[in-house]
Amino acid sequence: MTTATLRGKTALVTGSTSGIGLGIARKLAGAGANVILNGFGDADEIRRIREDISAAFGVQTGYHNADLSIATEISAMMEYAQAEFGGVDVLVNNAGIQHVASVEDFPVEKWDAVIAINLTACFHTTRLALPLMRQKNWGRILNIASVHGLVASASKSAYVAAKHGLIGFTKTVALETAQTGVTCNAICPGWVLTPLVQKQVDARAERDGLSNEEAKKALLLEKQPSGEFVTPDQLGELAVFLCSDAASQIRGAAWNMDGGWAAQ
Ligand code: NAD
Numbered sequence: 711m712t713t714a715t716l717r718g719k720t721a722l723v724t725g726s727t728s729g730i731g732l733g734i735a736r737k738l739a740g741a742g743a744n745v746i747l748n749g750f751g752d753a754d755e756i757r758r759i760r761e762d763i764s765a766a767f768g769v770q771t772g773y774h775n776a777d778l779s780i781a782t783e784i785s786a787m788m789e790y791a792q793a794e795f796g797g798v799d800v801l802v803n804n805a806g807i808q809h810v811a812s813v814e815d816f817p818v819e820k821w822d823a824v825i826a827i828n829l830t831a832c833f834h835t836t837r838l839a840l841p842l843m844r845q846k847n848w849g850r851i852l853n854i855a856s857v858h859g860l861v862a863s864a865s866k867s868a869y870v871a872a873k874h875g876l877i878g879f880t881k882t883v884a885l886e887t888a889q890t891g892v893t894c895n896a897i898c899p900g901w902v903l904t905p906l907v908q909k910q911v912d913a914r915a916e917r918d919g920l921s922n923e924e925a926k927k928a929l930l931l932e933k934q935p936s937g938e939f940v941t942p943d944q945l946g947e948l949a950v951f952l953c954s955d956a957a958s959q960i961r962g963a964a965w966n967m968d969g970g971w972a973a974q
Pocket of ligand 1: 724725726727728729730731748749750751776777778779804805806807827828854855856857898899900901902903904905906907
């Protein structure tokens with residue numbers, strides 16, 4: 711696979727204090743990009759993550775604690791990126807949350823929160839990052855959607871709607887930037903064992919009286935034909951490829967990395 715050389719570029723990865731976002735941030739740093747982290751977490755742990763990335767890859771790191779459900783905090787994060795790093799060359803809209811309930815029982819405030827973070831925040835970061843990308847005539851926008859942007863699951867209506875919406879948004883941005891050096895694509899992971907999914911493993915274990923390992927197997931067997939979790943590192947490698955020159959004509963695509971889930 712052709713990989714990108716991102717030395718001198720800056721990548722902002724939302725929701726990168728854990729899970730997939732952290733895996734992607736590390737791989738982008740490995741390709742030479744300075745990385746700005748975002749997300750919630752313990753201050754000492756975030757400092758340790760930054761030091762670790764800088765030491766391993768010789769890049770600069772930043773952090774902005776914006777709550778992505780609040781538009782003014784997103785604006786402040788983009789101002790920070792501009793002031794400290796001269797803007798954002800690679801924008802990875804990764805932060806996401808989920809709520810599980812049937813449509814009739816779905817609390818309205820949970821619906822709003824899931825849409826705000828998984829979809830509306832991506833609109834805000836993109837509209838603020840695009841002008842400078844256009845000026846430089848180079849940019850990469852990667853939206854971390856989900857296999858749930860391609861197929862539905864019962865009890866995840868807001869998440870499924872947000873991720874389908876994010877793929878539609880991705881295609882629209884790709885068309886609006888088609889004749890520029892800016893590309894916009896989506897990545898659609900299947901199960902990845904992150905804190906988000908561990909909660910579902912825990913719920914399954916409790917519901918069915920299973921051990922942690924049994925509950926993981928049950929979840930995988932139900933949906934993911936490979937029977938294995940996708941890893942944050944694998945998603946990071948795909949992100950680096952989508953930033954490369956070899957990927958410059960990949961536009962408005964939704965790349966699934968899901969162990970075969972969406973093929974069923
Ligand atoms: P995670 O819970 O491990 O990490 C989520 C990150 O988002 C954390 O850094 C958290 O602090 C941050 N975050 C949450 N709410 C935020 C807010 N309001 N403002 C700022 N940051 C916020 O989740 P993950 O599993 O790594 O998921 C990352 C992305 O991948 C999400 O968009 C998720 O929908 C998607 N995804 C995950 C899986 C999976 O199996 N884990 C599968 C498909 C898609």
